[in-house]
Amino acid sequence: MDLRDSPDEAAFRTRVRSWLEGNLPAEPGPDWSRKIFDAGFAGLTWPEEYGGTGAPYSHQAIALEEFAKAGAPNHMNVIALGMAGPTIMVHGTEEQKQRYLPRMLSAEEIWCQGFSEPDAGSDLSAVRTRVEPRDDGFVVNGQKVWSSLAHLADFCILVGRSDPQSERHAGLTYVIVDMHAPGVEVRPLRQITGEAEFNEIFFSDVEVPAENLLGEIGGGWAVAMTTLLHERGTLGFALTGVLDAQVQRLIALAKERAADDPIIRDRVAREWVELQALKLTNYRSLATLMQTGIPGPEGSGSKLFWSEQNQRLTKLAMEILGGEDDGYWGYQQLRSRGNTIEAGTSEILRNIIAERVLGLPRSR
Ligand SMILES: Cc1cc2nc3c(=O)[nH]c(=O)nc-3n(C[C@H](O)[C@H](O)[C@H](O)COP(=O)(O)OP(=O)(O)OC[C@H]3O[C@@H](n4cnc5c(N)ncnc54)[C@H](O)[C@@H]3O)c2cc1C
Numbered sequence: 529m530d531l532r533d534s535p536d537e538a539a540f541r542t543r544v545r546s547w548l549e550g551n552l553p554a555e556p557g558p559d560w561s562r563k564i565f566d567a568g569f570a571g572l573t574w575p576e577e578y579g580g581t582g583a584p585y586s587h588q589a590i591a592l593e594e595f596a597k598a599g600a601p602n603h604m605n606v607i608a609l610g611m612a613g614p615t616i617m618v619h620g621t622e623e624q625k626q627r628y629l630p631r632m633l634s635a636e637e638i639w640c641q642g643f644s645e646p647d648a649g650s651d652l653s654a655v656r657t658r659v660e661p662r663d664d665g666f667v668v669n670g671q672k673v674w675s676s677l678a679h680l681a682d683f684c685i686l687v688g689r690s691d692p693q694s695e696r697h698a699g700l701t702y703v704i705v706d707m708h709a710p711g712v713e714v715r716p717l718r719q720i721t722g723e724a725e726f727n728e729i730f731f732s733d734v735e736v737p738a739e740n741l742l743g744e745i746g747g748g749w750a751v752a753m754t755t756l757l758h759e760r761g762t763l764g765f766a767l768t769g770v771l772d773a774q775v776q777r778l779i780a781l782a783k784e785r786a787a788d789d790p791i792i793r794d795r796v797a798r799e800w801v802e803l804q805a806l807k808l809t810n811y812r813s814l815a816t817l818m819q820t821g822i823p824g825p826e827g828s829g830s831k832l833f834w835s836e837q838n839q840r841l842t843k844l845a846m847e848i849l850g851g852e853d854d855g856y857w858g859y860q861q862l863r864s865r866g867n868t869i870e871a872g873t874s875e876i877l878r879n880i881i882a883e884r885v886l887g888l889p890r891s892r
Contacts, residue, residue: 531811533590540587544569544594556601561635564603571609571633574617579630585817589765589810596769607677608632608639612685612704614758619702619743619751628683628704640681642672642705642729643752649674650876652687652752653696657731659688659703661745665738666690666703668711668731674870678714678727681707687752690745700748704740705731721862757823759871764810764830768803771834771841774860775803778845781857786848799841806833825884832877835867 533541547567553560564570565579572588574580595602603609613632616624631637648654657670668688678684684705691699705712711734716724743751778796786792809830816824842861849857868874882888 531808534586537586537590540583541590541594544591545598548594548598548600552598552600556604558604558635560601561603561605565634570603571613571629574613574629574633578617578625579633585814589814592765593769593772596766596773599773602766603635604677605632605635605638607641607681607685608637611641611755611759612639612683615685615742615751615755618754621739623739624704624742637682638677638680640675640678640684640707640727640729641755642675642678642684642686643755644674645671646673650873652756653700653749655687655689655700657686657688658692659686659690659701659736659748661690661701665740666701666736668703668705668734668736670731672729672731674717674726675714675729676726676870678707678729679716679724683707684729685742685755687748690748694746697749699746700752701745702742702748702751703736704742705734705736706740709734709736711735719863720865721859756872757825757827760823760827760831760877764813764827764834767834767838768806768810768830771803771806771838774838774841775799777856778841778848781845781848792844792848795844799837799844802833802837806830806837809833825880828872828877828880829885831871832874832881835864836874838867839864 547569551563551567553563561570568581569591571578571580572583572591573585574582576582592602609632613629616628620628628637632639642657643652643655645655645657647656657668657672660667660669668686670688672684672686675681675684684707685702686705687700687702689699690701693699707714711732713730713732715728715730717726717728718724719726778799782792782796809826813824813826813830816826839861842857842864845857846861872880879891883890
């Protein structure tokens with residue numbers, strides 16, 4: 529694979545760079561997301577009829593790299609763009625695609641993900657929230673937890689149990705829930721960073737119309753797997769771009785505070801080397817994606833390495849600072865703790881890599 533930009537990719541990279549130079553926002557939010565959409569940089573790979581630009585995946589990767597390099601915040605509708613949208617594109621009806629996809633890109637409607645429950649995290653097949661089929665749709669009862677953006681969301685992709693007698697992967701149904709419907713209650717959860725990015729959601733007799741079903745009744749597991757593949761598969765580039773910027777910042781800090789310390793020099797060099805390996809692994813995933821259109825299980829490797837490296841390097845930065853909080857690295861270290869839990873814990877990702885990438889026997 530030739531890793532240099534083609535003439536078309538180079539021209540696109542220049543366009544993104546010069547747009548960012550003139551448009552960097554004072555703060556992230558819906559206005560910035562709208563601006564990204566108006567400039568044609570949201571949903572780059574999505575079909576034009578749904579508000580995208582039908583560009584190749586390489587353009588998406590370039591845009592993510594350049595945004596991260598410029599320190600520009602990403603589009604705020606991360607769950608819509610990375611998970612709900614791609615899932616609707618695969619399993620949704622034409623009406624659903626037209627109704628939801630363009631407004632995800634313009635950030636007119638924000639989405640959250642209602643998968644995890646108090647007793648179902650790594651093992652999603654243990655979900656107990658009821659999605660009870662009725663003549664004209666479904667009634668949802670139960671509780672979800674750790675739902676990022678739920679306090680701002682208009683819609684939720686939710687997996688629940690439609691057959692109360694069923695066990696594990698069978699009897700699950702995947703629906704789109706209107707977060708403004710009667711019976712939906714969102715309670716924010718505060719994280720170690722002091723922010724409240726995620727929430728508990730309580731559903732009490734929430735009515736969901738029949739047209740909000742995604743896939744088949746009882747076929748929710750297959751739909752959920754599409755969501756998870758995209759969650760891990762597309763995360764890599766965005767996050768590696770951010771990590772690249774972090775490594776550059778770490779190098780600057782080491783030059784300023786510990787340039788003569790041979791052990792620190794060694795450890796900083798290791799982080800740079802690991803970053804290069806991660807970038808090359810991402811290019812390999814990109815090649816699979818460009819050939820098949822589906823993210824492969826290798827995305828789990830990128831997510832695992834990225835999240836563990838991010839924790840290691842924020843810890844190293846704090847060591848160089850001698851525990852002093854400069855207002856940046858302290859926050860980054862606290863936030864990095866959640867990275868090895870969200871979108872699959874490190875243990876779960878190692879299981880996936882062992883079984884699905886390396887073909888080792890199943891662990892259970
Ligand atoms: C910042 C953040 C944002 C999140 N956003 C969302 C969201 O928007 N929507 C959503 O639905 N969820 C979200 N989550 C939840 C996340 O998906 C779960 O926390 C995660 O899947 C782990 O589940 P759990 O917390 O229930 O831990 P558990 O599954 O109870 O795991 C506890 C420990 O046991 C280990 N473990 C479990 N099973 C195995 C196994 N088979 N083999 C080896 N070890 C195992 C785990 O690795 C972990 O260390 C978010 C989490 C975080 C931290």
